[in-house]
Amino acid sequence: MGQDGVEAEGSRTGPRQEHQGSVHSTTDRFLSTTRMLVQQVAQAGGAGAQAVVPESVLSSATRMLASMRDAVESAPQIGAELEIVLKEVHAKRLTIQAITAELAVLDDQLEILERSLAPLQAWSTQLSKVQHTLLHSLDLPAREKG
Incomplete structure (x- = not known):
């Protein structure tokens, strides 16, 4: 371009x-x-x-x-007042554009964080299953003795 x-x-x-x-x-x-x-x-x-x-x-x-x-x-000087209103509208549009850009960056950051946490979540789920299995396998001999 x-x-x-x-x-x-x-x-x-x-x-x-x-x-x-x-x-x-x-x-x-x-x-x-x-x-x-x-x-x-x-x-x-x-x-x-x-x-x-x-x-x-x-x-x-x-x-x-x-x-x-x-x-x-x-x-009242309508021309001067209109000029002020137009400047304010333009400033608000620039503010909206800046906020939109910040939200897009934040969305990208959250997407990366979400992808980074997915393996940790899978590992946590596997760990919970292992803990559950270990706890239940150790409980059986204790119940048989009682």
Whole structure:
């Protein structure tokens, strides 16, 4: 597998990262353009509204817009929270992989121990049979004397 496996893995992650980078770049450009458009519309609307709308209505609208801006700015940063969740999920997957590897090693060790103990168990069974036979053969003459 060698170098070809590494190159294949790198080519699988490369386009994905490039795609994410282009999505971020496109999103940033879209947001920047949208901000500029909103500012221009607000300036044009503000100038036109000042000429037609009474000052009390304009001040209410200004307070409402400031309130909306504060609400948007105080909203949680979902992107940052999502990034943290993704890191946590990845860490948990790595933990599971490590535990799985440890369990596989432990299973191998237990298999070797089991195979190593099998002859000892057979020897122990044979010893028990010999002991039983010896004890019963020695008990017969003692009972005949009594």
